[in-house]
Amino acid sequence: MLAQRLLKHLSELFVFVSDPAVPATNNLAERSLRPAVVARKISGGTRSPKGSDTKMGPVSLFGTWQVQEKPLLASCQELLLSTSPA
Numbered sequence: 001m002l003a004q005r006l007l008k009h010l011s012e013l014f015v016f017v018s019d020p021a022v023p024a025t026n027n028l029a030e031r032s033l034r035p036a037v038v039a040r041k042i043s044g045g046t047r048s049p050k051g052s053d054t055k056m057g058p059v060s061l062f063g064t065w066q067v068q069e070k071p072l073l074a075s076c077q078e079l080l081l082s083t084s085p086a
Helices: 002-008 027-043 049-067 072-082
Strands: none
Touching: 027 049, 049 072
């Protein structure tokens, strides 16, 4: 139920009120993914939810690393070397 979910996460919903460093919207995150979304729409997409996840996961990850000013190649290598095989 929506009311229960709101009560459960109430402390998380208004962090931006008590912490001025937290933006009130996620516009920055949405704008960072916009070029990939536009490219997906122009190309006709990936034809499956699994394909979309496979493509958008790395796009989001690389975007996060860019915002954090991390070197992309070194970050990829670190991630691949630190992940244990399934």
